[in-house]
Amino acid sequence: MEKLLLLGDEAVAQGAIDGGMSGMYAYPGTPSTEIMEYVQKSRIAKERNIHRRWSTNEKTAMEAALGMSYAGKRAMIAMKHVGLNVAADVFINSAITGVNGGMVIAVADDPSMHSSQNEQDSRFYGKFAQIPVLEPSNQQEAYDMAYESFDLSEKFGVPVLIRLTTRLSHSRSGVKTSALKEENKITFPEDPIQFVLLPFNARKRYQILLDKQSGFKETSEESKYNIYYDGEDKSIGIITSGIAYNYLMENYPGRICPHPVLKIGQYPLPYSKVEKIDKECDKLLIIEEGYPFIEEMLRGFLDKENRVMGRLDGTLQRAGELNPNIVAAALGKVNGENIKIPEIVANRPPQFCPGCAHKDVYDALNETMKEYGSQKVFSDIGCYTLGALPPYNAIHSCVDMGASITMAKGAADAGVKHVVAVIGDSTFTHSGMTALLDAVLENSPITVVISDNSTIAMTGGQESAATGHLEKICEGVGVQSDHIRVVTPLRRYHDEIVQVLKEEIEYEGISVVIPRRECVQTAASKRKAEKAGKAKLKTV
Amino acid sequence: MKTDIILSGVGGQGILSIAATIAIAALDNELYIKQSEVHGMSQRGGAVQSHLRISNKPIASDLIPLGESDLIISVEPMEGLRYIPYLSSAGWLVTNTKPFINIDNYPDKNELMSTITSFKNHIALDADKISRELQSPRSSNIVMLGAASPFIKIPYESFEEGIKKIFGRKGEEVVRLNIDALKAGREFAEKAIHNDAG
Numbered sequence: 001m002e003k004l005l006l007l008g009d010e011a012v013a014q015g016a017i018d019g020g021m022s023g024m025y026a027y028p029g030t031p032s033t034e035i036m037e038y039v040q041k042s043r044i045a046k047e048r049n050i051h052r053r054w055s056t057n058e059k060t061a062m063e064a065a066l067g068m069s070y071a072g073k074r075a076m077i078a079m080k081h082v083g084l085n086v087a088a089d090v091f092i093n094s095a096i097t098g099v100n101g102g103m104v105i106a107v108a109d110d111p112s113m114h115s116s117q118n119e120q121d122s123r124f125y126g127k128f129a130q131i132p133v134l135e136p137s138n139q140q141e142a143y144d145m146a147y148e149s150f151d152l153s154e155k156f157g158v159p160v161l162i163r164l165t166t167r168l169s170h171s172r173s174g175v176k177t178s179a180l181k182e183e184n185k186i187t188f189p190e191d192p193i194q195f196v197l198l199p200f201n202a203r204k205r206y207q208i209l210l211d212k213q214s215g216f217k218e219t220s221e222e223s224k225y226n227i228y229y230d231g232e233d234k235s236i237g238i239i240t241s242g243i244a245y246n247y248l249m250e251n252y253p254g255r256i257c258p259h260p261v262l263k264i265g266q267y268p269l270p271y272s273k274v275e276k277i278d279k280e281c282d283k284l285l286i287i288e289e290g291y292p293f294i295e296e297m298l299r300g301f302l303d304k305e306n307r308v309m310g311r312l313d314g315t316l317q318r319a320g321e322l323n324p325n326i327v328a329a330a331l332g333k334v335n336g337e338n339i340k341i342p343e344i345v346a347n348r349p350p351q352f353c354p355g356c357a358h359k360d361v362y363d364a365l366n367e368t369m370k371e372y373g374s375q376k377v378f379s380d381i382g383c384y385t386l387g388a389l390p391p392y393n394a395i396h397s398c399v400d401m402g403a404s405i406t407m408a409k410g411a412a413d414a415g416v417k418h419v420v421a422v423i424g425d426s427t428f429t430h431s432g433m434t435a436l437l438d439a440v441l442e443n444s445p446i447t448v449v450i451s452d453n454s455t456i457a458m459t460g461g462q463e464s465a466a467t468g469h470l471e472k473i474c475e476g477v478g479v480q481s482d483h484i485r486v487v488t489p490l491r492r493y494h495d496e497i498v499q500v501l502k503e504e505i506e507y508e509g510i511s512v513v514i515p516r517r518e519c520v521q522t523a524a525s526k527r528k529a530e531k532a533g534k535a536k537l538k539t540v
Numbered sequence: 541m542k543t544d545i546i547l548s549g550v551g552g553q554g555i556l557s558i559a560a561t562i563a564i565a566a567l568d569n570e571l572y573i574k575q576s577e578v579h580g581m582s583q584r585g586g587a588v589q590s591h592l593r594i595s596n597k598p599i600a601s602d603l604i605p606l607g608e609s610d611l612i613i614s615v616e617p618m619e620g621l622r623y624i625p626y627l628s629s630a631g632w633l634v635t636n637t638k639p640f641i642n643i644d645n646y647p648d649k650n651e652l653m654s655t656i657t658s659f660k661n662h663i664a665l666d667a668d669k670i671s672r673e674l675q676s677p678r679s680s681n682i683v684m685l686g687a688a689s690p691f692i693k694i695p696y697e698s699f700e701e702g703i704k705k706i707f708g709r710k711g712e713e714v715v716r717l718n719i720d721a722l723k724a725g726r727e728f729a730e731k732a733i734h735n736d737a738g
């Protein structure tokens with residue numbers, strides 16, 4: 001047994017490695033990125049040659065993992081919450097095909113939207129797919145749950161979802177590890193048509209999934225992650241899950257809560273334990289990080305007795321993440337007066353790094369669009385989205401990966417001329433390629449600017465699937481090669497870039513402009529690594 | 541025994557290296573640790589903070605409640621003030637005075653300093669200057685750690701051990717420079733506390 005100091009994300013990764021995982025599949029996204037990054041740095045992963053390269057998007061990641069599971073081995077998929085939207089098709093259907101080798105999806109939600117477009121709660125997806133969901137409240141549980149999750153997945157022959165939230169993903173604590181398990185050998189599914197979801201078999205498989213539900217419930221009842229702590233003061237019973245449990249206990253010195261507490265770590269909800277706390281207590285307070293998921297189930301539709309308190313009746317805020325102080329207020333405790341933030345403290349929002357190539361792209365684009373009107377510029381998600389803020393105010397949309405191109409096409413379909421889409425290189429390969437094909441098929445008069453910094457910068461500089469392929473992809477999809485223009489986003493080429501943009505925007509068909517210059521951050525870390533490499537050579 | 545610490549700065553200033561050194565020192569003393577970090581969007585030149593909690597008893601929350609932090613270590617003078625609501629009435633603000641100006645409405649330097657010195661329990665030092673004088677311009681964060689070390693309930697030697705572990709790979713010279721930086725910060729703080737008391 002070893003004790004390691006790990007982030008929640010890293011604990012999941014280490015648990016999966018020790019649990020006999022043969023493949024990690026992921027697309028980066030805050031706050032989930034460190035799961036894959038940890039596997040990529042792991043010595044055991046290297047020795048075992050565990051699959052650990054980034055996938056093009058979350059859907060391809062999950063499909064590859066399902067293929068590995070089909071072949072009998074254990075696979076994990078990691079992503080941020082909105083990634084599960086992209087992978088939703090395979091996700092829901094994999095519950096129906098079932099799995100062969102254990103398959104586990106680790107999803108990190110981002111309540112309060114620190115780095116996201118929304119704060120959707122992945123537990124709903126777990127319920128939607130009708131599979132078991134695990135929700136750790138600390139790093140040790142994150143490790144243990146990942147370690148055991150493959151067994152659970154194989155026991156029932158279904159995928160299992162592990163739900164994390166930002167504050168656990170990115171908080172470090174001591175973790176005790178367990179013995180390293182052997183990897184599975186290659187085996188094929190016993191039933192040769194298990195994975196064939198033709199209607200006749202899909203109906204059969206769906207019934208199998210429904211028949212498994214009672215087993216999921218029984219396992220939840222017995223789960224060591226669903227714990228009932230008794231308490232004397234039964235005026236209120238508290239049901240809590242995930243990291244919210246920590247905020248609750250922070251409010252009691254000695255970590256003893258006077259009220260009965262039901263701590264949930266595994267879903268479906270353990271029916272008899274919920275029934276017990278409901279029977280014993282006058283009112284129930286539900287404290288959960290994310291949407292009022294448990295609360296809504298317990299409250300029911302009419303909520304006639306109004307005995308359930310939580311986010312829906314205003315006891316807790318409806319949106320945003322919790323913290324010890326918010327929970328204290330819900331418990332009726334008075335938060336002391338604190339020193340106010342001095343007025344001179346100014347906001348410091350995120351911004352482009354000095355020397356960033358995206359800035360040169362926006363300087364040129366803004367000058368070009370003076371003539372056409374800047375509101376015709378759609379965009380996407382990445383570092384370049386900061387172009388929506390002052391001083392640039394250059395772009396007017398950021399919705400979901402790849403949407404810039406298709407939204408631009410739609411606006412052009414509506415009759416708008418001189419429409420532009422600005423998209424990053426990784427966002428393009430994630431979900432922009434099919435959008436571009438749509439635009440090619442109708443030769444839509446839009447200009448797609450793929451701002452290529454040759455990395456996935458927003459999430460910390462991971463390898464971009466687009467690097468070295470962009471022109472060929474665009475040509476292959478059907479963009480005419482004389483309307484694929486590559487420029488270098490540097491101050492000294494400003495006039496040239498403006499000229500190229502003008503020409504392509506004026507062109508009444510689909511065109512692509514690729515400003516290409518490496519991200520200053522990845523360039524700097526490469527230089528640093530080279531220097532370190534040289535220094536090492538010297539000492540050898 | 542517990543020490544709750546907020547670390548603050550601007551994305552890219554490397555506050556996590558301070559957190560890592562404290563965490564290693566805490567582990568050496570067999571203490572419990574929880575350390576919450578900020579990754580992602582705000583790392584791009586925005587305000588960043590980390591909550592670091594060490595204790596001889598298990599720790600519940602990953603986040604420090606308002607008004608309960610024993611210490612704010614800020615590698616930038618304005619950023620420390622942003623988290624003042626977390627500071628307990630007996631807590632200390634230990635801050636670098638070297639501003640990181642990447643916004644137009646950055647406050648006036650004199651006003652900023654007088655706000656900092658209006659808190660009785662403060663240590664304000666130009667860690668960048670001190671580290672330059674030590675011929676180790678990269679060690680300013682370790683100078684800050686040194687200045688904060690009297691307020692962290694961990695023996696000073698454990699911080700030195702932590703530095704050896706973290707910088708050991710980079711050679712003896714780097715370790716020595718950082719141990720000097722730690723000492724310089726520590727001495728500055730001890731003098732400041734002493735003068736105050738005297």
Ligand SMILES: Cc1ncc(C[n+]2csc(CCOP(=O)(O)OP(=O)(O)O)c2C)c(N)n1
Binds near residue numbers: 426427
């Ligand atoms: C479906 C989905 N997956 C992942 C993310 C997280 N994410 C936001 S931007 C981004 C990468 C963008 O990379 P790129 O397009 O190359 O732009 P850059 O940041 O390098 O400018 C990622 C992975 C997301 N928002 N949505």
